[in-house]
Amino acid sequence: MASSIDIAQFLNKELQIYNGMEDSSCNGLQVQNTGNVTKVGFAVDACMETFQKAAESGCHMLITHHGLIWYGIKSVTRKNYTNIKFLFDNNLALYGVHLPLDMHPLYGNNIQLAKMLGLKDVRPFGRYKKEYGYVGKTNTTLKKVQSILQKNGMKTDTLAFGKERIRSVAIVSGGAASDTDEAIKRNVDLFVTGEPLHYVYHLAKEAKINVIFGGHYETEVWGVKALMSVIKRKFKVNVEFIDVPTSI
Ligand SMILES: [Zn+2]
Known part of the structure; x- marks a missing residue:
């Protein structure tokens, strides 16, 4: 039994996200949810297509290399609004980890x-x-x-x-x-x-x-993929890689 906060706390430490290195990404748990997490999705990009696929396959939490929050959020409008609303409506937590995962x-x-x-x-x-x-x-x-x-x-x-x-x-x-x-x-x-x-x-x-x-995209699937077995073993959850290639 684990919450998104438990998994995030583990990852924060394991990935040394507070290593003092400057990063435009707000690394860590970017969107919280409620309840137990039994399935975690892993992806390169936090975007609507990834969120939809994660929700459809029953994920309660998503761990991405490129998160949703860069330099902080100034307003919850347009893309921010639709993305965050989707995460809330589907009780899907989002954890982003950029340079510490490179x-x-x-x-x-x-x-x-x-x-x-x-x-x-x-x-x-x-x-x-x-x-x-x-x-x-x-x-x-x-x-x-x-x-x-x-x-x-x-x-x-x-x-x-x-x-x-x-x-x-x-x-x-x-x-x-x-x-x-x-x-x-x-x-x-x-x-x-x-x-x-x-x-x-x-x-x-x-x-x-x-x-x-x-x-x-192709050079940055490896970090999140490497975390899959770690999270599966540690928290006894199901895991899935959500592939949304960008061709860039
Ligand atoms: Zn990148």
Whole structure:
């Protein structure tokens, strides 16, 4: 027997959401509900389609990587009104966890991707005070990395300006193409991120580095998926991944 508050308190601690790192997301329980939670849904985005699917499949709580509340709420009108009303009407709680779920050393999107690629000697990666990602060593080829990503449902839009033999890979899921600069400074052979940025083309070309855009959505399903078994075991609840891809 667990309430959304019990589950949220557990996650707050487990994911170290109060780690002092700046985040535009209001991480934690964003919308409370009442009663016991017997089924929890997991998704990338807090949006109406996710909420409807979660309610239809009998979820009492939803855990998303991109929550509903960013920088706080200034008014409960339009999208805020319809989304929050739907959550209230369906007694559906919402927990959002952004950067702490990118960077978490066990459940994070980036460490999951690092494991998937079999990286060794894995260390935090990113810009000063923004080390959400990981960098690690390997001995593989660009083609092999692309094939692993493809097998796991990711995109492989590639700027293949570097070496074919890959000995180091840096990973930052989602919208982190601007970290290509840091990957160049650290001299890695391949940078894997989610969403492309136009200027990165010439940046990568002139620095002779490989960059793969795996998709913002596709690189960010891993953190919430990793939490599913944890929540299922700890609270004896049913769990379901609610897939609402954005193609971005
Ligand atoms: Zn994201």
